[in-house]
Amino acid sequence: MKTSGRRPQRVAEAIREVVAPFLQKNVRDPRIGLVTVTRVHATPDLQRAVVYVAVHGDDAERERTLEGLASAAIAVRHEVGQKLRLRVVPEIVFELDKGVVHASRIASVLAQLRSLERDREGGAT
Numbered sequence: 001m002k003t004s005g006r007r008p009q010r011v012a013e014a015i016r017e018v019v020a021p022f023l024q025k026n027v028r029d030p031r032i033g034l035v036t037v038t039r040v041h042a043t044p045d046l047q048r049a050v051v052y053v054a055v056h057g058d059d060a061e062r063e064r065t066l067e068g069l070a071s072a073a074i075a076v077r078h079e080v081g082q083k084l085r086l087r088v089v090p091e092i093v094f095e096l097d098k099g100v101v102h103a104s105r106i107a108s109v110l111a112q113l114r115s116l117e118r119d120r121e122g123g124a125t
Contacts, residue, residue, distance in 0.1 A: 011086070012042040015049050018083045019076055019092070027075070031068030033061050038097040042090060049090040051076075054100035062096060069094035 020037040034056040042049045053069065055062040073092045081089035 008042040008044050008046060011046055011084075011090075012040040012049060014084055015042065015051070015080055015090070015092075016040040018080050019051055022076060022079045023069075023072075026079070027068075027072045029068040029072055031064040032072070033057050033065045035065060035069070036100075038100055046086070046088060046090050048093060049080075050093050050095055052095055052097035054097050066094060066096060 016037055016039065019040070023032070023035055023037065036054040036056075038052045038054050040049055040051050051069075053065075055065045057065070073094065077089055077092045080086075080092065
């Protein structure tokens with residue numbers, strides 16, 4: 001069955017609006033740290049939704065959090081089905097939003113460069 005071009009985007013946004021607060025309020029897995037849902041991508045056939053998350057912490061914390069989220073995926077899918085009343089509830093898959101990690105690293109490097117530049121200017125006067 002073919003869906004309209006905008007429907008997967010609308011469903012993805014609706015899923016994001018359900019998943020983000022659900023993760024904050026209802027998921028109690030100790031492996032899951034501070035998580036921000038950055039975006040959701042639904043396949044055109046709405047069989048799968050990839051939930052992209054930003055995980056705060058080091059690589060080990062990110063890995064633990066992704067494991068916890070994978071364990072919570074069934075509960076998240078159930079919540080999506082309850083809230084959105086879709087005929088077929090997509091499989092929920094969590095992935096790390098590498099764009100956020102990359103942007104964070106760039107911001108960190110820029111902050112270090114600014115600090116070095118201020119130190120150099122302060123020492124020259």
